[in-house]
Amino acid sequence: MKKHIVYPLILALAAVALASCDDFLDKMPDSRAELDSEEKIVKMLVSAYPKNCYNMCAEFSSDNVDDYGSTKSHNQLQEELYNWQEVSAVETNENPNAVWSNAYVTIAAANQALSAIQDLGGANTPTLKAARGEALLCRAYGHWVLVNMFCMHYNTNHPEDLGVPYMDHAETELNPKYDRGTVADVYEKMIADIEEGIPLIDDAIYNIPKYHFNYKAACCFASRVFLFHEDWDNAIKYAGMALGSDPQSQLRDLAYLAGFPRNPLNDISKAYNSTSVKANYLIATGMSDAGAxxxxxxxxxxxxxxxxxxxxxxxxxxxTTMSPLGSKYGWKMRTWIYGSGRYILPRTPYVFEYTDPVQKIGYTHSLFVIASADEALLNRAEAYIMKKDYTSALADMNMWAKNQITAYYYKELTEESINNWADKLAYDMTDKDPEKPDDLKNKNRTPKKELNPGFPVETGTQENMIHAILFMRRIEFMHMGMRWFDTRRYGITIYRRLIDQDENTLVKITDKMSDEGGNRDPRRCLQLPADVIAAGLTKNPR
Incomplete structure (x- = not known):
């Protein structure tokens, strides 16, 4: 059935204020007086987690998808995202408008909780302290989604980059005015919320901690924010706080997942997202077609x-010339290949919520791992690479690889092996003219991409190590959207390729996104929703 985007108006004050709030304030009075107990505040924070997820927008914008031709089906949202167009599709709960609105809904819920805590006299009990910590982390996460989807990536060379309004209080003013500030401003405020919030977190207040910003989840998220902020020392620090003294024991048990029958895939995807999996630090549910x-x-x-x-x-x-980890046969979790043309890893389950079991109508949902031990480990490895601490980086990279690859195929990664692998690879397609049909050969396709980051990267070992860690991250986060952020962070050149009906032969290149020469492609971020622009917020340059 066609899904309509619905969210509790009582929580949407900040989101609606960014468009038009006259009718809202006429009909919905301030509800903070109802949050008059610790229990109510803790329950309120359930609404501070996303229901409309960014994953679909990010994945279809990334280089994890090709165009397999007009004989196959698609929807308007996918087409517009794939072609880096300004999105007009609104028929699903995963379009940019829904992502924007829901992020501000979650932020509004966090701010309502923070305001209610203050009204009760402040965070002066263990429960209220923990609730304040959770609310601060939720507020930071909501802004992280917004700034990484609707703004250019953080770049010290571009301090003027437009940010998003940072909502740091429960809004009650009629028709308030906002400006976007800068990306740097948003990161400064996110970091302040994170650093204040983490010491307050107490997992004991939750029945199911993995649906909340528990301590490990908060530290993993912090490591991501600091990595994106180019603060390598703090990325390492917080990843270590998440992983503890025995990181290996925290990683995903892929042998367990590989032991499931390969059909149905959905059972494995559900197990991947289970709260019983030690590697899963934070799990979110969302109205999503990702499982399909x-x-x-x-x-x-x-x-x-x-x-x-x-x-x-x-x-x-x-x-081995294509992968730093060796043959495809070594993966514990082998790719699922379907006649539909999909090459799938079990990441996003399909869950259907019946609103009318008789008519068999309802809403599609999925589950998403927002923070995990595997991410924390790869975040730390990348930060070590940026500090040129290759010994520590290789220790983390080998820990991840050993967990991914069967013992028969696993070979220890070394500086020498990574340099040999990367040095033998040409950059993907860049040494050929895509306008000449004779040059459109798959032999020119490689996993080694041109990098144009806003921070210095040395040619040689450092760049080669980055290519290896980016390959690992691409596998780890397949179908989950994180690859889009990695392409933004490193200014990775992305090609749009039309593939023939044999699902392998390259017909032509239809578009290219590149930051060559430091000239960043403005399509690296989504355009703001039209109604938000109409309300006065400056649109993204195009």
């Missing part, structure tokens, strides 16, 4: 992670 689109289903499969990408860049790279 990145699962064992045959519809909407024109833009997908198919044979072409998998063979030359990701999970199906079959030679």
């Amino acid at each position: 689109i990145f699962g064992s289903y045959g519809s909407v499969n024109r833009y997908t992670h198919g044979k072409s990408i998998a063979t030359y860049e990701t999970t199906e790279t079959s030679a």
Whole structure:
């Protein structure tokens, strides 16, 4: 059935204020007086987590999908995201408007909780302290989604980059005015919320901690924020706080998942997102079609992670010259390949909520791992690389690789092996003229991408180590959207490729996103929703 985007108006004050709030304030009075107990405040924070997730927007904007031709089906949202167009599609709960609105809804809920705590005399009990910590982390996370989806990536060379309004209080003013500030401002305020919030977190107040910003989840998220902020020391610090003294024991048990019957894939995807998995620090549910689109289903499969990408860049790279980790046969979790053309890893389950079991109508949902031990480990490894502490980086990279690869195929990664791998690879397609048909050969496709980051990267070992860690991150976060942020952080050149009906032969290159020469492509971020622009917020340059 067609889904309509619905959220509790009582929580949407900040979101609606960014468009038009006259009618809202006429009909919905301030509700903070109702949050008059610790129990009510803790329950309120359930609404501070996303229901409309960014994953779909990010994944279809990234280089994890190719165009497999007009004979396959797609929807308008996928087409517009894939082509880096300004999105007009609103038929799903995963369009940019929904992501924007829901992020501010979650922020509003966090601010309502913070205001109610203050009204009760402040965070002067263990429960209220923990609730304040959780609210601060939720507020920071909501802004992290917004600034990384709707703004250019943080870059010290561009301090003027437009940010998003940072909502740091429960709004009650009629028709308040906002300005976007800068990306740097948003990060400064996120970091302040994170650093104040983490010491207050207490997992004991939760029945199911993994649906909340528990201590490990908060530290993992902090490591991501600091990594994106180019603060390598704090990225290492907070990743270590998440992982503890025995990181290996925290990683995902892939042998357990590989032991599931390969059909149905959905059972493995559900197990991947289970609260019983030690590696899962924070899990979110959302109204999403991700379980169908990145699962064992045959519809909407024109833009997908198919044979072409998998063979030359990701999970199906079959030679050590293409993958720093060796043959495709070594993965504990092998790729699921479907006649629909999809090459899938079990990441996003399909869950259906019946609103009318008789008519068999309702809403599609999925589960998403927001923070995990595996991410914390890769965040730390990357930060070590940036500090040129290759010994520590290799220790973390090998820990991850050993967990991913069967013992028979696993070979220890060394500086020498990574340099040998990367030095033998040409950059993906950049040494050929895509306008010449004779040059459109898959032999020119590699997982090694041109990098144009806003921070210095040394040619040689440091760059080669980055190529290796980016390959690992691409596998770890497949179908989850994180690859889009990595392409932004490193200014990775992305090609839009039309693939022939054999699902392998490259027909033509239809577009290219590149930051060559430091000239950043403005399409690296989504455009603000039209109604928000109409209300007065400055639109993103195009």
